[in-house]
Amino acid sequence: MEADSQTFTRKYAADISSIKEAQQRIKSFAHITPVLSSETLDSFCGRKLYFKCECFQKGGAFKFRGACNAIFSLEDSQAERGVVTHSSGNHAAALSLAAKLRGIPAYVVVPKNAPKCKVENVKRYGGQIIWSEAAVESREETAKKVLQDTGGVLVHPYNDGRIISGQGTISLELLEQIPQIDTIIVPVSGGGLISGVTLAAKSINPSIRILGAEPKGADDAAQSKAIGNIVRLAETRTIADGLRAFLGELTWPVVRDLVDEIILVEDTEIIEAMRLCYEILKVAVEPSGAIGLAAVLSSRFKNNPAWKDCKNIGIVVSGGNVDLGVLWDYLNKGLL
Template identity: 50%
Template sequence: MPAPVLADIREAARRIRPHVHRTPVFTCASLDHWLGARILLKCENLQKVGAFKIRGATNAVCSLGDDEAARGVATHSSGNHGQALALAARTRGIPAHVVMPHDVPAVKKAAVAGYGARVRYCEPSVRAREEALAALVAETGATVIHPYNDHRIIAGQGTAALELLEEHPDLDVIIAPVGGGGLLSGTAIAARALSPDIRILGAEPAGADDAIRSLAAGHIIPCAQPRTVADGLRGTLGSLTFPILREHVECILPAGEAAIVEAMRFVWERTKLIIEPSAAVPVAALRESPRTCAGLKVGIILSGGNVDLDHLPWVTETR
């Protein structure tokens, strides 16, 4: 199956429109000054479930045939993808099964369950969750929806960039954070098709820089021991996302941990928007590489806003 093209992203946009928000684009003069560029923030933190993930999940769930859909969908993500899949399934009126380790924070358990998912707990190991997911699929016939290594997911995530470029077709640069690469892949496909000369950048925590190393090596290097506050970006590139990034992305900028926390706090204070650490990564990367985009018009996909307000990184970082 070939990689998605712009037509797939437009089709995804049409499919998900009734179910997700068209998020606003924010600007902030002090952020422009801080980064030395004209910044447009695509506010996926204001999206349903608080993250862009609802775009891909909704596209995937709405793409299923009726018989397949009736057996439900399944994932082993306790984070934003798990919540998004749960809501997308509820919207279609089908079951969502979410496998998660029993030691996941209560707030995540509650969020996934709150969207109506059937939660199955497992031991906190990669092997245990994969076995639990396989057993669940054998029992129910549910379709596993991968968080990013899925063309329907990639096409759905690309709708955020589609909207941003519809409103601001003259961007010089577009930048998105990279974990497994679903958001950046969709962003890159949409941006390259709509704006052939646009520069497409990624941003990644220096403490989880598998995408930077993978692109340099020419093959996927797993994210072995991620050390970053940006917990949404600890994934490894997938077999579908890696070649898309390799084709379209100019480079992936690293962001240090202190810069991520500083950027997150700067955005909170100046824009009054709550963003999660992963969403601060592109801001931090631009702050640390100021010459990359100096004076340019830069679109940033602010990926999400789900934060544990009891454990803010500028409070806990010195633990």
């Protein structure tokens, strides 16, 4: 057992120590987000649901935890030239905010099709925007040029141990807030969030179940687990703009070994979950943030005998950055 435990802590990009260090590093900057519950929503799936509301985190998403940990991990000599990223969304805003708090510049390559409210967030937090075309290649190329020009440090949105450790602080908080949680449902995109949450939660309670929630139209994690290798898709089709990335080499091993299952979710189910979050929880939740609720309400989860013992379920509501007009449009399309 001791050998196993040593292996466990060594073979992934983060562990309970690095996650606890991250918690100390970010605690004067990040919010301890509240956990909401609703008996109405509980009654829809016959379990107790605990919503860990990262939409109330600074920047409106969990991303601030990882970004803040990464930025405050840098040596002064590294930090002074600034940081660079080519995430289109919440990571970019979070990185801009964390950089502002450290007093260093953040250069953000943003594709032209990024959601308006996410671009506004980057601007609000003082990030310097460099526009690129929408394709990943264009974004990466533009970022490379910015790195050369500035001498800054690239902070990848998920394939980075400091980012994974920061996201893992969610589990430390959640399991202190609601100790009886036996299952956590986590959105899966590049895998930084689910890797951190899983490594922390399974270290605290090895029997806890971790289920990923992934859009059907961007199911690289489910496919990867099925065949045992990282799959990269030729294209993705989902309204969940935060869940279109693919697993990286640091996040894949955690998803492969420690995530119990990936539940696939249709966009229509995501939209219905967004409506329930708004109407019943009174919370603005972006598509990526609502996918966990969508997963527990799906028959694939509710009727699966493997999960009948999941009684107290933590749901990571990962972010709330959704333009109101876009939400209204989705709900109209989704319900009519």
